[in-house]
Amino acid sequence: MAYLKTIKIAILDLYNGIENQGMRCIREILNQFSDLNHLELKIDEFDVRQKIEIPSLNYDIYISTGGPGSPIESKGEEWDNKYFEWLHGVETFNSNPQNVVKKKIFLICHSFQLVCREYKVALVSKRKSTSFGVFPIHAFHSALQEPVFEGLNDPFYAVDSRDYQVTEPNHAVLQGLGASILAIEKARPHVPLERAIMAIRFNENMIGCQFHPEADATGMLLHLQTPEKKQSVIDNYGFDKWESMINQLNDPDKIMFTYSHILPNFLMRAVKSLVNEPLQIA
Numbered sequence: 164m165a166y167l168k169t170i171k172i173a174i175l176d177l178y179n180g181i182e183n184q185g186m187r188c189i190r191e192i193l194n195q196f197s198d199l200n201h202l203e204l205k206i207d208e209f210d211v212r213q214k215i216e217i218p219s220l221n222y223d224i225y226i227s228t229g230g231p232g233s234p235i236e237s238k239g240e241e242w243d244n245k246y247f248e249w250l251h252g253v254e255t256f257n258s259n260p261q262n263v264v265k266k267k268i269f270l271i272c273h274s275f276q277l278v279c280r281e282y283k284v285a286l287v288s289k290r291k292s293t294s295f296g297v298f299p300i301h302a303f304h305s306a307l308q309e310p311v312f313e314g315l316n317d318p319f320y321a322v323d324s325r326d327y328q329v330t331e332p333n334h335a336v337l338q339g340l341g342a343s344i345l346a347i348e349k350a351r352p353h354v355p356l357e358r359a360i361m362a363i364r365f366n367e368n369m370i371g372c373q374f375h376p377e378a379d380a381t382g383m384l385l386h387l388q389t390p391e392k393k394q395s396v397i398d399n400y401g402f403d404k405w406e407s408m409i410n411q412l413n414d415p416d417k418i419m420f421t422y423s424h425i426l427p428n429f430l431m432r433a434v435k436s437l438v439n440e441p442l443q444i445a
Contacts, residue, residue, distance in 0.1 A: 169203045170434050173218035175246070177230035177273050180213045184386055185228050185271070188377040192426050202434070215242045217249045220256055222266065224433050226426075229272030229375060234280055234287055234327055247281055257368050267433035269426065270371030272325060275363070278371060279329045284342060285360055286331040294323045295400055297411035297418060298349060300361050300374060305343040311370055311428045312345060312362075319424075320417035321361075322378035328359040329373055341366055376425035380412045387412070 174189060190206070197204045209216040218225065237243040250268075257265045270278055280287045299318035306312045332344060345362035362372040386392055387408060396405040411417050 169205050170224065170437055171205045171222040172207075172224045172226065173222040174206065174208045175211050175218065175225060175227040175249075175274070176208055177211050177228050179230055179232065180210075181231050183229075184382055185375065185377055188375075188379050188382060188422075189226060189228065189426075191379065191382075192377060192422070193430075196427060196430050211246055212242045215245055217245045220252055220266070223264075223437060224430070225253065225266065225268045227268065227270050227274035229274065229324075231273070233289070234273055234276035235289075237277075238280070243277070246277070250278070250281075253368075257366075264436055265368045267429070268369040268371075269429050270369070271377065272373055272375060275371035275373050276325075276327055276329055278365065278369075279360075279363070282336065282340065282342075282365065284333055284336050284340070284363065284365075285329045287327060287329055290326055290328050293326050293399075294328075295325075295396075296323060296404060296408055297321070298323045298374075300346050301349060302346050303344050305364070306345040306362075309343075309345055309364060309370075310432050311364075311425060313428055314424050316416070316420070318349065319421050320411065320414075321372075321374035321376060321421050322383065322418060323374050325373065330357045330359050332360055337363075345370075346372070370429065372425070376421055378418055379422050380415075380418045383418065384409065384412050 172193065174186070176186060178186065186208070193204060193206055196202070207218065207222075209218050211217065212230065253266050253268060256262055276287050279285050297320055300321050302312060302315065302317045302319070306315075306317075337343070342363055342365045344360055345364055347361055348358040359373060361374055362370070364370050387396065387405065393405060396408070
């Protein structure tokens with residue numbers, strides 16, 4: 164397949180040096196996408212929190228990861244300030260009509276929570292308990308027109324791992340931004356708690372989600388079945404939670420379905436203006 168240029172992608176690593184599966188999964192999705200479409204991708208990684216590394220505006224696509232800790236308490240820290248200098252720099256670039264080809268951003272979990280805090284689109288707060296496992300996500304009516312969600316079932320399933328949540332949307336702010344809520348947590352009418360917002364289209368160039376669309380079943384299964392991780396999950400959440408995750412990861416209609424749609428859909432649409440032939444989704 165012919166292409167017009169090398170596509171430059173920056174991964175903003177917010178894991179703060181903590182062992183994780185997210186970076187491996189993102190790398191694999193990018194490699195699969197590159198191989199499938201015969202595209203040359205230049206991928207650079209930036210350790211935002213440990214080394215305060217921030218990408219320049221010379222990239223076409225930015226993927227900002229999940230990570231540990233509070234998305235509230237970091238406000239004012241050097242890395243947090245630099246992160247939003249970068250984000251607002253991208254926004255300024257995209258708002259310039261002379262820049263015909265816009266830069267695209269995908270936000271995952273911790274990054275999503277940070278941006279919700281910065282934009283004041285909703286309340287970001289600590290959960291009563293950790294959300295950890297494979298859960299159904301319900302698409303909002305606005306997701307019907309969302310190309311990144313194209314092909315997903317309703318509900319679709321995703322890995323969720325977070326101590327914080329985004330709830331109580333500020334509809335006036337969302338409307339002012341031209342933003343739309345795309346998905347929420349599973350509806351539980353018997354539980355007197357507001358459902359978390361699980362995905363938002365912030366503007367035509369930036370989308371984010373509070374779950375982990377990059378999680379792959381094979382890698383997660385291997386990871387959860389290592390003696391150390393298995394014991395950690397059992398100690399923290401119980402054997403039933405560990406067993407439930409193993410069973411759901413083995414279901415091809417759940418995690419792998421989400422893995423093969425959301426980020427590949429985002430990448431396909433992000434780069435289609437840079438190539439001169441149609442792209443494919445794995």
